[in-house]
Amino acid sequence: MSAAPRTARGVETRARLLAAAERVFADHGYHEASVSRITDRAGVGQGTFYLYFDSKFGIFNELVEDLNHRVRQAMSEGARGATSRLEAERAGFAAFFRFTAEHPALYRVVREAESVSPEALRLHYTRIVEGYIDGLREAAADGEIWDIDPTVAAWALMGVGEMIGMRWVLWGDPDAAPGGDADPTASGTGRVPDHVLDEMMRFIGGALGRPDLAQGPRPAAEEKEES
Template sequence: MTATAPRTARGEKTRRKLLEAAEHVFAELGYTEASVSRITERAGVGQGTFYLYFDTKLRIFEELVEDLNHRVRQAMSEGAASATTRLEAERAGFAAFFRFTAEHPALYRVIREAEFVSPESLRLHYTRIVEGYIDGLRLAQLDGEIGDIDPTVAAWALMGIGEMIGMRWVLWGSGEGGAGDDADPTASGTTAVPEHVLDEMMRFIGGALGRGAGRSDEEDS
């Protein structure tokens, strides 16, 4: 799914312009209605230039999924870099994800369309995110920070929490004059999840990652 690699800085800049244009066009029109001509028009380049970097509309769509995935994982990793505990890392990582979503609301529509346009890209997107989660949770278990949970199940559950909270409060806005529109899941809403929502979210996650209700004090003695 890798496109032709540019050989010069100018070529890389052109490729980036095409990906940014594709991000907007696919979000606004959807995959079916989007076209190479619309992408090149938005990027300000000729159609012939497009084919120097991407073979087809599908190829740039798949490359866009991979690009968004790389950038959102990088944002989350950088956000959590200074955390000293697993819960701090979770909170900082989620906050970074929400900021990225506010800046790139196309992420939601593009990823959802990938289910039908390129299922392989969809699976790769989620798998790459979950792999990082699993590694972090396993390390936290070894350090005694979290309870005896299945890291794989927890990782998928955590990703689902972040995705739904981001949709409700970032894309759709606060419902109190926020920029989002409840009828449009691709709308850019608030720039951050409200603190009280993030607090409640982390309280829930903290309980889920802890020792759990199924263990008693006698089991610890």
């Protein structure tokens, strides 16, 4: 990890470089990205880059960590004030989907880390799961959910959120019509529709031992689409 900047200007410059790297890695991928592309986008010289990062690989790793910190912060702030575990899950997922819509590079950067920096990939997911595990364990102790293995449940929940976000936020041409929910060629919508989030939470409610949430009436929007 690079040394932290000592001045406000240094903090701002480093943030600009990370923001530029986010776009460059998203647009070109790791192997086609370059330090010169990053500095050109940030509007700084290459010499300035090396004051903050030692290499393209170095800024890639720090970008993964930066995105991880920001998405966890967004989810934590989104779930703040929730009065139950299920409320916290819904609010946290909604915040995750908003963050993904604003920072679509999250998916490409994290997935590239599988081959570029496996350790960074593992750390990214592990940090997210750690918060889930604690929350699920507390909810089970309070009788809000079944007494399930919180580690297994946390990884499963993260997978649900990631796939829903990929399908509805990222896939396809954003200018095209969304198409039906079951259409594998349908375009993404840029956001997760309310009825999709409702169905997702019905599924999660049943999985966590809240069948009262899973067995309620289906959303009107979904019924209309199926008619």
